[in-house]
Amino acid sequence: xxxxxxxxxxxxxxxxxxxxxxxxxxxxxDKNGFLIKRLEQDILPDMExxxxxxxxxxxxxxxxxxMLSTTLDDSKKDHHIMKRxxxxxxxxxxxxxxPYDAKAIQLVKLNFDTDDYRxxxxxxxxxxxxxxxxxxxxxxxxxxxxxTGTGPFCEEGLDILLADLDDQFLAKVLTEKGExxxxxxxxxxxxxxxxxxxxxxxxxxxxxxxxxxxIETNKLKEKTILELHEAPFWDDIAFSCINxxxxxxxxxxxxxxxxxDEVKQKDSxxxxxxxxxxxxxxTRHATGHNPRETKVQRxxxxxxxxxxxxxDKYDQGIMCVGCGRCVKSCPVNIDxxxxxxxxxxxxxxx
Amino acid sequence: xxSYTTKIRELSAALLEDEKVDFVIGFKQGTIPxxxxxxxxxxxxxxxxxxxxxxxxxxxxxxxxxxxxxIGIIAKGCDCRNIVTHIIENKINRxxxxxxxxxxxxxxxxxxxxxxxxxxxxxxxENNETITVKTLSDEKNIDKNEFxxxxxxxxxxxxxxxxxxxxxxxxxxxxxxxxxxxxRRIEEMTADEKWNHFEDLLKNCxxxxxxxNACPLCYCPTCFVDESSPQWVGKGQDTTDVRTxxxxxxxxxxxxxxxxxxxxxxxxxxxNVRDFTRKLNKDSFEMFGWxxxxxxxxxxxxxxxxxxxxxxxxx
Numbered sequence: 252x253x254x255x256x257x258x259x260x261x262x263x264x265x266x267x268x269x270x271x272x273x274x275x276x277x278x279x280x281d282k283n284g285f286l287i288k289r290l291e292q293d294i295l296p297d298m299e300x301x302x303x304x305x306x307x308x309x310x311x312x313x314x315x316x317x318m319l320s321t322t323l324d325d326s327k328k329d330h331h332i333m334k335r336x337x338x339x340x341x342x343x344x345x346x347x348x349x350p351y352d353a354k355a356i357q358l359v360k361l362n363f364d365t366d367d368y369r370x371x372x373x374x375x376x377x378x379x380x381x382x383x384x385x386x387x388x389x390x391x392x393x394x395x396x397x398x399t400g401t402g403p404f405c406e407e408g409l410d411i412l413l414a415d416l417d418d419q420f421l422a423k424v425l426t427e428k429g430e431x432x433x434x435x436x437x438x439x440x441x442x443x444x445x446x447x448x449x450x451x452x453x454x455x456x457x458x459x460x461x462x463x464x465x466i467e468t469n470k471l472k473e474k475t476i477l478e479l480h481e482a483p484f485w486d487d488i489a490f491s492c493i494n495x496x497x498x499x500x501x502x503x504x505x506x507x508x509x510x511x512d513e514v515k516q517k518d519s520x521x522x523x524x525x526x527x528x529x530x531x532x533x534t535r536h537a538t539g540h541n542p543r544e545t546k547v548q549r550x551x552x553x554x555x556x557x558x559x560x561x562x563d564k565y566d567q568g569i570m571c572v573g574c575g576r577c578v579k580s581c582p583v584n585i586d587x588x589x590x591x592x593x594x595x596x597x598x599x600x601x
Numbered sequence: 602x603x604s605y606t607t608k609i610r611e612l613s614a615a616l617l618e619d620e621k622v623d624f625v626i627g628f629k630q631g632t633i634p635x636x637x638x639x640x641x642x643x644x645x646x647x648x649x650x651x652x653x654x655x656x657x658x659x660x661x662x663x664x665x666x667x668x669x670x671x672i673g674i675i676a677k678g679c680d681c682r683n684i685v686t687h688i689i690e691n692k693i694n695r696x697x698x699x700x701x702x703x704x705x706x707x708x709x710x711x712x713x714x715x716x717x718x719x720x721x722x723x724x725x726x727e728n729n730e731t732i733t734v735k736t737l738s739d740e741k742n743i744d745k746n747e748f749x750x751x752x753x754x755x756x757x758x759x760x761x762x763x764x765x766x767x768x769x770x771x772x773x774x775x776x777x778x779x780x781x782x783x784x785r786r787i788e789e790m791t792a793d794e795k796w797n798h799f800e801d802l803l804k805n806c807x808x809x810x811x812x813x814n815a816c817p818l819c820y821c822p823t824c825f826v827d828e829s830s831p832q833w834v835g836k837g838q839d840t841t842d843v844r845t846x847x848x849x850x851x852x853x854x855x856x857x858x859x860x861x862x863x864x865x866x867x868x869x870x871x872x873n874v875r876d877f878t879r880k881l882n883k884d885s886f887e888m889f890g891w892x893x894x895x896x897x898x899x900x901x902x903x904x905x906x907x908x909x910x911x912x913x914x915x916x
Contacts, residue, residue, distance in 0.1 A: 281805065283712055283871035301720060304869065305807070314807065315837030389737065391721040393633060491639035493663070495811035497869045511836055524837045527809070532827045582811050582867035583659060584631040584638040 253424040254442035255433055257413075262420065263295055265436035269344065272435050273381070276310050277346040278303055287345065287352075296346040298415065301391055306503030306576065307345050307352045308359060311376040312525075314500075318372060319521040323514065333521060335371070344381040344432055351394075351572040353382050353408035354401035355503030358572070361565055362506045372523065381432045384409040388458055393575030395464040395588060400568040403462070404455035414454055421447055466588045467595045468569055471562055478599050479559055480551065488590055489550035491583040496527030498553070498577035498585070504570050507533070528552050554590050605653040605703065608768045609675055612701050613648035616673045622699050625673035626664050627651040634725035634734070635711045639664060651675065653768070655727055658708040658750060660863040662686075662817040665693045672698050675768070677705035679752075679861035681761040682894025683817040686857055689900060692820060695763075702761030704772040707745070707753030708862075712871045714748055717741060752862035752875060755780050762895055781883045787876065798876075799844070805870040806843050808836070812874045815867035818854050825849060851877035856885045856901040859894045 257265065269275065277296025278285045285303040287310065290296060319333035356377075363373035387394070387403035396402050406412050410429035413420045421442060424430050433439075499505040509526040512519065526533055529550075534543040543549050561570035571587060578586050613625040629640035629650045637656045641664075642648040653675070661674055662683035672693075676684060681702060687693045709732065715722065720736040727733070730745045757780070760771045787798060810826070813819040825833050826846050835842035851874075860882055864874040885891040889902040910916065 283716075283805075286805070299719075315839070389720075392723045392737075393721065487641070490641045490664075493811065493814035493867070495814040495867065496807075496809040497811050500807050500809050501869060509836060513835055513837075513839075522837050530810075530827070532829060535829070578633060580869040582815055582869070584633065584636040586632040589632060 252444060252448065253430070254444060254447035255422040255424060255438050256440045256442045256447075257420040257422060257438045258440075259418055259420065261438070262298075265438050266295055266346065268437050269432065269435045273342045273344045273432070274339070275344055275346060276307070277348075287348070290346075298347055298385060298420075300347070301387075301389070302349075302574075302576075304576070304580070305501060306355065306574065307348045308355065308503045308506075310343070310345055311356065311373055311380065312359065312363075312506065312508075314525045316372060316523045317520050318510070318523050321519050322517050323519055324517040333519075338375060340375070340379055342379050342381065343376075344383055346383045347385040347413075348382055348409075349387060349574070350384050350403060350405040350407075350409065350412070351396045351399075351401045351574045352503050353384050354396075354405055355572045355574070356382070357408040358504045358567065358570060359506045361567065381410045381428045382408060383429070383432060384412045386412055386414045386454065386458070388415055388454060390458055390462045391575065393464060393578050394462055394573060395466055395575065396573035397459055397462050398464075398466045398468065399571050399573035401572050402455070403458035404451065412451075414451060416450075421450065423447070423451060464573075464575070464588065466573070466591045468558070468562075468591060470595050471558055471569070471591075474559075474594075474597070476555070476559060476563070479555065479594055479597065482594075482597050482599070484593055484597070485547050485551045488554075488585065488593070489547040492529075492546055492550050492585055493583060494529045494531075494546050494549060495582065496525075496529050497580050497582065498587075499527040499529060500525060501576040501580045503572060503574060503576070504557070509533075528556070550585075554587070554594065557587070558591055558594055605768050606651070609651050609653055609701060609703070610648055612766055612768065613642055613651055613673055613675070614645035616699060616701075617642065617645045617648055621671070622673040623670040625651070625675070625701075626661050627675035627701075628653065628657045628659075628661075631656070634722045635709070635714065653703060655707075655709045655732070655745060656711070656725075658862060658866040659815060660817050660861045663815060663863070665698065666817070666820045667692060668697070670697070673701060674698055675701050675703060676761055676764070677703045678756065678758045678760055678762065679705075679859050679894075681763055682758060682859040683861060685763060685894040685897055686859065686901075687817065688897060690857075695897070699766075700761065700764040701766050701768055702764030703768045704760045704770065705753075705756075706759060706772055707749040707756065708866075709745060709748050710750045711866075714743070717743075750862050750866070751783075751873070752860045752865070756860070758892075758895070763897065780886075781879065783876070784879045784883045787880070800840070802872060802876055803840070803843050803847060806847070806872060807870060808838070808843065808846065809869060811867040811869060812864035812872075813850055815863040816854070817861075817863070818857050819850070821853075847874070847877060851881060854878050855881040856889070856891060856903045857893050858882055859892075 275290040277290050278300040279288045285300040287303050287307045321333045322330050363370040390403050410426045412423045507526045508523045511522045535541045557570040616622045625642045628637040630652050631637045635656050660680050662680050688695050718736050724735040732743050732745050755777050834845050858878040891902045
């Protein structure tokens with residue numbers, strides 16, 4: 252494994268240099284907190300951030316994305332024939348992505364990149380993206396990532412993992428893509444492998460020790476879907492829910508989308524737009540029938556999908572990386588940690 | 602606030618024991634600092650989970666819409682005004698609700714407190730007007746009155762306007778000489794400045810609809826944004842569609858909004874949605890002398906006709 256030490260004094264210069272080949276994305280301070288955004292000219296990723304309100308999922312899966320377009324002008328060639336627009340295949344790098352968000356992208360990949368079907372929009376974006384992670388030295392009080400198969404120093408889905416050592420970053424280069432990015436930045440001070448590896452280990456253990464929030468998922472697998480589906484606790488869990496889409500939109504693993512056609516004069520576009528299972532429109536059929544008409548059905552669906560259906564279907568743990576965003580952003584404080592523990596400990600009474 | 606909690610639990614448990622109501626709607630302690638969660642207590646034991654503190658900013662009238670049961674509800678001044686509006690608009694009957702009124706001295710602005718720290722807040726406690734907030738490496742004692750939600754700062758109806766019982770003594774109402782300085786500031790802007798102000802206001806909107814879903818006024822069976830045959834508004838992030846949603850929603854609330862601030866409280870992006878509704882509240886007040894939700898016998902100004910209307914065009 253290759254380690255590179257980066258003096259923070261050289262950081263800005265290296266990042267600027269990488270712009271010659273990469274489009275950069277990273278944490279930027281906004282009005283009410285941090286967002287992961289395109290880093291426009293002269294804007295550097297704010298590596299002091301502890302958390303972002305929205306995750307990095309939108310870099311590969313924008314909230315609104317043009318899929319196809321055409322013209323309705325009969326005099327033009329190929330009118331009414333929907334075609335994919337030219338896409339920008341310039342390499343991208345997401346700098347400072349948190350390890351749990353990188354893990355989340357691997358979970359989203361299970362949906363967009365399968366043996367049967369490959370979503371061209373998501374996959375093309377994924378292929379040109381380099382994930383430069385920033386390990387979490389001091390996990391926040393809502394971080395329960397170690398209970399969800401990731402953690403503050405998890406390397407899954409990353410090309411580089413950076414550890415913040417006050418006056419320098421120590422970079423663990425994990426893949427070839429990572430190697431290419433580090434070279435593009437001109438960072439070439441090789442760190443001692445044994446020493447660096449030991450240091451990462453110490454920092455990881457220290458960070459994991461500081462995680463105070465945990466959930467139990469060990470019994471979810473053995474329960475039947477119907478047992479949980481028919482459990483008596485859903486009414487109380489759903490009572491306070493206002494059915495907004497906040498939890499699904501801030502979630503790094505929620506991947507559902509809607510497809511909409513829009514026309515402006517003679518220009519027609521087909522858009523992919525984030526959808527949310529909290530909305531009644533999500534399941535309304537063309538007939539008007541709605542299989543998930545009530546709030547409690549929708550709330551149950553969200554938690555069953557994340558904590559049971561996904562678990563059963565993919566055998567890759569739950570569809571949650573423990574970032575805690577939904578816990579913090581929910582206007583009525585519905586807490587997935589609580590719901591998960593209720594589901595996990597539920598025993599059907601005969 | 603502990604005395605409020607004790608009294609709320611006592612009154613609610615009694616209502617449930619005497620079977621005067623089917624359940625009581627109030628707040629329970631949240632799972633994270635500065636959070637509460639709307640709670641339904643069906644038994645006297647569940648009533649012991651009810652609490653009251655400075656984080657009860659969500660409007661509980663929102664949970665009454667079209668319910669058929671007999672309901673006990675814990676309601677501060679603005680919640681009561683929305684209960685009045687609900688009764689006037691036939692969303693609930695007066696006889697169905699037993700209101701435990703809570704005289705209120707304002708709720709706190711969580712976003713403002715969060716901005717005091719670089720780290721996440723790990724604990725919150727309150728002692729009268731003093732609030733103690735801690736992070737992993739910092740601790741601050743702050744005065745509640747300096748961190749009130751902006752709608753609470755200008756509130757002149759802290760006491761419940763209708764109630765069956767009270768959880769505490771009535772509080773002194775604030776006298777606000779200039780209730781709309783924020784609206785005037787926007788009114789005084791040039792057209793370009795206004796445009797930029799509202800563009801900046803909405804730039805982070807993710808269209809989660811937390812604002813409308815937290816609002817007791819937004820009870821349409823199908824909101825115009827969810828109309829699908831035909832569809833009225835685009836669903837993406839196109840600024841025209843984002844604006845359309847916010848502008849239309851505000852107009853639907855004209856003359857009905859009680860300025861409870863639940864929309865702002867609910868917004869995950871901290872958008873001050875009240876910049877829209879406040880202008881309409883000011884117009885309602887200046888043109889019709891109207892404040893919503895104060896009187897069960899009066900209909901909102903935009904759905905009444907008066908023979909002595911000062912405008913000629915309508916006669």
